[in-house]
Amino acid sequence: MDSSKAFERDLTELLPRLRRFAHALSRNSADADDLTQATAERALRSREQWQPGTRLDSWLYRIMRNLWIDTSRARIRKGKNEAPEEEAETIGVDPSGAMEAAIELKRAMAALEKLPDEQREIVALILIEGFGYREVAEMLDLPIGTVSSRLVRGRSAMLAMLGGTRDG
């Protein structure tokens, strides 16, 4: 397999994780998928900038985070007069538990959205995506002490919103 194909294969394999991170950053699934698509397109255009031997996932997360910062600034400039978040208005009978999972996700996304951006990205990368402090510090070009203190503030706010138990 040539390197270009290998890159596309690796990128495809990482799409589920990129979507997950995008959902942690975005206010709804449609925005999350837009962000994931923009990230994939940017990565393909800039693939020469990725150094083989370094972690592709960290590089992609960094692209996504930077795109998200750009679009969230644009959103603030435009104000909040955008399409309202889609709501699950009708809840059908769903024996698979998928609906319950969707509600949990919606609740988690709503709590994350209330965090300041600089805390939200760190909570998402460390608590949800499982990166280490140092990896995140490098990814975001921040001192490790800043990562640590933003994480403390972000997770404390999350605990206050979500509670410490599954049904809290």
Add this chain to the structure above:
Amino acid sequence: MVEEAKFYAWLDGELSPEEAERVGAAVAADPELSRLANEHRAMTAGLRSAFASVDEQPVPDRLLAAVQDREVEIVDLGQARAARRRLPPIWAQAAALAATLAVGVFTGSLLGSGGSGPITADGGPFVASADLETALNTRLAGTPQTKGAQIRLTFRNKTGAICRTFEDHQASGLACRDGQEWRIRSLFQGPERSATDFRMASGANPQLMEAVDASIDGAPFDAAQEREAMERGWRK
């Protein structure tokens, strides 16, 4: 006394073994810190489980296309056309697909890079597979779904059979009840969505709407009519 940053670093497994042991012992001796540690562990586990539902979903077709369409661009057009001609006849593909129609069946590559051409099985003996059949049998139109097909419209066609349109992230189509089966009347590749027109395009496929227009007798069912049809087992 445990410093706040150390406490959380311990919780996240970020300390050296010696330090972790020291902080762990201090937390164990302090009921308040132990409670806080447990609350944070549970909150983090809840968050991870909520987001696990995202990566368990199939990746939407438009995202796969964003990565894979790139391969098409770098091939020259003549080669791409030649490659398409080598594909097995569309009907053979349609039959193979319809027989196993389920989430994940329609990948862009199976349909060739043209993408916009419909795969239809008008009048063909193609029936819904288990997953789609369950969706057609049990789901009410317009109910949001996180997995599998969403039902858009229910109506009666000119022969009196109940028909329903369905859509998942990769395909949309029209199925009509025939005896104990849902027969696939039309099948289309999922709407082509770009980042900007995603929401606009996420309505109905225009070709699917034409197929509905051509076969519908009267107006689509309202919620009450749909419920009644479901209770009657979708019989004529």
